[in-house]
Each structure stands twice: as structure tokens, then as C-alpha cells.
Amino acid sequence: MVYLSAVLLLLYSTCVFSDEGSLLTPCKVDDTACLSKTTQQFLEKTSHGIPEYDIKAIDPLIINCLEIVISDDLKTVLHYKNLNITGLKNQQFSDMKMDTNAKSVVLQTRADLNIVGDVTVELGKMQKSFSGTYTLKGTALGTSSYGYSFRTDDKGVEHYEVGPETISCQTVNEPEVTLGPELRQAIDQDEILKEKKENFKRKDLHKSVFCKMVEKAYVTVVHNIRAAAKVMPKSAFLEGV
Numbered sequence: 053m054v055y056l057s058a059v060l061l062l063l064y065s066t067c068v069f070s071d072e073g074s075l076l077t078p079c080k081v082d083d084t085a086c087l088s089k090t091t092q093q094f095l096e097k098t099s100h101g102i103p104e105y106d107i108k109a110i111d112p113l114i115i116n117c118l119e120i121v122i123s124d125d126l127k128t129v130l131h132y133k134n135l136n137i138t139g140l141k142n143q144q145f146s147d148m149k150m151d152t153n154a155k156s157v158v159l160q161t162r163a164d165l166n167i168v169g170d171v172t173v174e175l176g177k178m179q180k181s182f183s184g185t186y187t188l189k190g191t192a193l194g195t196s197s198y199g200y201s202f203r204t205d206d207k208g209v210e211h212y213e214v215g216p217e218t219i220s221c222q223t224v225n226e227p228e229v230t231l232g233p234e235l236r237q238a239i240d241q242d243e244i245l246k247e248k249k250e251n252f253k254r255k256d257l258h259k260s261v262f263c264k265m266v267e268k269a270y271v272t273v274v275h276n277i278r279a280a281a282k283v284m285p286k287s288a289f290l291e292g293v
């Protein structure tokens with residue numbers, strides 16, 4: 053039994069550290085070129101998910117359900133379903149700040165995303181709703197902040213432990229939103245909505261909806277960093293920390 057465990061452990065280590073090629077290249081905290089490369093390498097190796105390590109697929113990333121309440125006079129609630137987000141595997145490293153005293157990291161990446169799904173526009177005031185397909189194309193900067201600590205596993209290997217994250221998002225450009233023809237017609241033909249239609253075309257609304265989607269997607273991105281930290285030694289991530 054001990055022998056079998058040792059063999060399994062060996063196989064397992066071989067997979068993590070050489071067979072697939074390493075998931076990461078260790079970088080100095082201020083070496084932007086290296087950090088860009090290791091980000092790309094990590095995303096290439098993990099974007100389809102690695103179930104053994106609890107690394108989840110992020111491209112495409114599916115969000116089953118997202119509800120956004122708009123504070124307007126129609127009491128609008130946007131219900132998004134089956135959002136299919138593509139493009140997260142091509143995230144570009146943008147910035148990283150690490151505070152080794154406070155043990156915290158701020159990591160920013162930039163992503164060009166395509167999102168397709170269904171939306172129901174619920175107008176609470178009128179007890180009415182309209183449904184149809186929805187697409188969005190946009191670029192965002194996603195920023196994840198988290199604390200970390202160190203943990204030594206039962207083989208004496210030191211790992212990062214990634215704490216709970218806070219995620220924020222900034223849009224880089226004007227997201228392009230397209231509604232399915234039925235939904236567009238229904239909104240166009242509705243007498244009351246005709247006057248209010250401009251509300252739904254507001255740029256800041258599209259940006260805030262896009263950012264809510266990005267923030268939700270980045271929860272899985274950070275989950276994968278946390279999962280990788282559990283299997284990869286601390287030394288695989290950064291040099292000289």
C-alpha cells in the first residue's frame with residue numbers, strides 16, 4: 053500500500069511537473085515579460101480545465117444565471133441565462149502588485165470577450181417581460197485582489213494558500229450589444245417602452261452589465277489560481293518571495 057502510494061505520487065508529480073510541461077514559469081515579481089509569458093502558459097494549459105486538480109474550464113465559461121436589478125422607474129430586472137463567454141484563455145497579463153508584508157496580491161488582466169446567451173427583460177412596474185437572445189462583445193480589465201499565506205504539505209513542500217478574493221472590472225471600450233430580432237421588435241413595438249427605449253441603450257448600462265458578467269467570470273479565474281497553488285509548490289509561481 054505504501055509502495056502503491058509512492059508510485060502514484062511519483063506519477064502524479066511527473067504529470068504536474070513535466071509530462072504536460074509545467075503549468076507555470078517562475079518569475080520575479082517585477083518581471084513583466086516573464087509574468088506575461090507565464091500567464092499565457094498557465095491559461096493555455098488550464099483553459100479546458102484539469103479535473104484532477106480542481107481546475108475548471110474557463111473557455112468557454114458558462115454562467116447559468118445572472119440577475120441584474122436596475123434602479124429605474126420601470127423597476128427593470130434583467131435576467132440573463134445560459135451565458136456562454138469565450139475569450140478568457142487569451143487574457144493578457146496587465147499588472148501585478150504584491151505586498152509581501154501585508155501578504156496581498158493585486159492581479160490585473162485584460163480580456164477580449166464574446167458573450168452569447170438569453171435575456172428576459174422584466175418590467176416590474178408594468179408586470180410585463182420580453183425575452184430573446186443576447187450577444188455582447190467587449191474588452192475589460194479585470195482586477196483580482198486577494199491575501200495569501202503559506203502552508204507546508206505533508207511532503208514538506210511549501211505552497212501558497214490564496215485567500216478570499218475581491219474582483220473589480222473596468223471596461224476598455226464600448227461593449228457592442230445585439231439583441232435578437234424578436235426581442236428588439238417586441239421592445240420597439242411596445243407603446244410604453246417606445247418612449248423609454250433610450251434607457252435600454254444607455255452606454256453606462258451596457259458597461260455595467262458587461263462588468264457584472266466579467267466579475268462573475270473572474271471568480272472562476274481566481275478559483276483556478278487557488279487550485280493550482282494547492283498542487284504546485286510556492287517556488288513554481290514566483291522567485292525570491
Ligand SMILES: *[C@@H]1O[C@H](CO)[C@@H](O)[C@H](O)[C@H]1NC(C)=O
Pocket residue numbers: 112114136137138
Ligand atoms: C459556447 O460557445 C462556443 C463558441 O461559440 C461553442 O463552441 C460552444 O459549444 C458553446 N458552449 C455551449 C455549452 O453552448
